[in-house]
Amino acid sequence: MKLKYILPILFIALMSTACSSDDDNNDTPPVINEVEGLTKIQDIINNNHTIELWSKSGDFYTGYNDVSIRIKDNTNNTFFEDFTISWLPVMQMPTMQHSCPKSTITKAPGRDTVYQGFVIYQMTNTDGSGWSLTLDYAIDGMIYSVTDTITVLQNNDQNVTSFMGSDNVRYILALIEPKDPKIAINNMKVGLYKMENMMSFPIVEDYTITLDPRMPGMGNHSSPNNTDLTYRSVEGNYQGNLSLTMTGYWVLNLKLLDDMDTVLKGEDVTEDNPQSSLYLELEF
Structure with missing residues (x-):
C-alpha cells in the first residue's frame, strides 16, 4: 500500500482512540468534597468510629453555631451514609450543670455522608473550658455513645x-442572621428559647420582638425601615428587617412581648434611656 493511503488510515485510528479515551473520562463521576468550605472543629473517637465536627470557622463560639457532622469507619477509612445521631452539650458549673438550646440533627441536603444541626452556647469560661459534648448514635441497628x-x-x-422575664421564666435569645451584615436592609433572624429545666430549652412561639438599632458612637442615631421580629413556624425562629446605614458598632435594642403584648423584658430607647436592658450587638 502506498504511503499516501497509509497516513489517512493512521490519522483516523489515532482520532478514534483519542475520542474513546475522552468518552471514558467523561463517564467517570467527579469526586465531590462534601465538607468543602468548612473547617474541622475536632474529632471525637469512639472504638472503631471517628465523629468529625465541622463548621465554617473551625471553632465553637458563644451564640449560634451551625455544625456539620460525619462519622468515619476507622477500619476502612470510609464514611457512613445512613445513621441517626443526637447530641447533648453540657456545661459543668461549680455547683451545677446545664445544657443549652440545640436542634435535631438531620442529613444535609445534597450530601451523602454529612449531617447538620445547630447549637447555641449561652456562656463559657474565659479560657473556653467547661463544656462537654455527648453524642448518641446508631448504625445498622447498633447503638453507640461517646462523650468528650x-x-x-x-x-x-x-x-x-x-x-x-417579668413572668419569672428564663429565656435565651440568640442572633442567627445577618452573619455578613451589609449597608442595606438585612434579614434579621433570632432564636428564642425558654429554660424548661437545666437540660431542656424548647422554642418559644408566637411572641413579638421589637427592634430599635442604634449607633452609640454616632450620637445614638437609629435607621429607617426597620420592622419588628415575628415568629416563623417553618424555620422555628423570629425574623424582621434590620436597616444598617453605615459600618461600625451597632446596639440592637430589643423588647420581648408575649402573645398578650405584655412586655417581658426591655425598654424603649429615649433621651433619658439610651439603651434597652435587652439587646444584642453587631459590628462590621
Missing part, C-alpha cells in the same frame, strides 16, 4: 443573652 470535652470561645460581641 469541647472548647467554646467567647464571641467578641454579645450575640446571645440569657435573662429572666
